[in-house]
Amino acid sequence: MSAERFSTATRLKALGEQAAARVQRAGRPRRGRLTGRAALLALVLCSLVVALAYPTRQYISQRAEIADQRRQAAEAQLRADELRDEKARWQDPEYVRQQARLHLHYVRPGETGFIVQDGSGTGKRRTGQAATEDPWYDNIWNGLDAADK
Numbered sequence: 001m002s003a004e005r006f007s008t009a010t011r012l013k014a015l016g017e018q019a020a021a022r023v024q025r026a027g028r029p030r031r032g033r034l035t036g037r038a039a040l041l042a043l044v045l046c047s048l049v050v051a052l053a054y055p056t057r058q059y060i061s062q063r064a065e066i067a068d069q070r071r072q073a074a075e076a077q078l079r080a081d082e083l084r085d086e087k088a089r090w091q092d093p094e095y096v097r098q099q100a101r102l103h104l105h106y107v108r109p110g111e112t113g114f115i116v117q118d119g120s121g122t123g124k125r126r127t128g129q130a131a132t133e134d135p136w137y138d139n140i141w142n143g144l145d146a147a148d149k
Contacts, residue, residue, distance in 0.1 A: 105135050
């Protein structure tokens with residue numbers, strides 16, 4: 001029986017030592033959660049973010065600039081196509097006659113040009129069916145008179 005008792009006493013002693021060790025650990029302040037490795041890793045990650053921030057910003061701004069340049073090129077191509085079409089229209093003699101009648105107030109031989117008064121005080125010339133504003137040369141003279149004053 002003595003051997004059995006010894007083993008129980010030994011077991012109790014070991015349990016007491018374990019409990020005492022737990023109490024000592026609980027009384028001791030814990031180490032912070034941020035270890036040296038974690039601090040070094042955080043420092044490396046922050047350095048990478050700072051090092052990559054400027055090139056990433058430049059890349060994004062350059063992509064936006066490229067998109068803007070492509071948009072401008074497409075608009076310029078559209079404008080060039082419109083000008084080509086207008087140039088082709090000006091090659092047509094009938095279109096030239098129509099524009100001369102509209103903007104320069106030309107009348108064909110045998111036609112009579114006249115001014116229609118609509119009561120507003122501004123004269124509108126009527127040539128055939130189209131009514132237009134004052135001729136361009138009147139606008140120039142009016143501008144010169146206004147500048148002279």
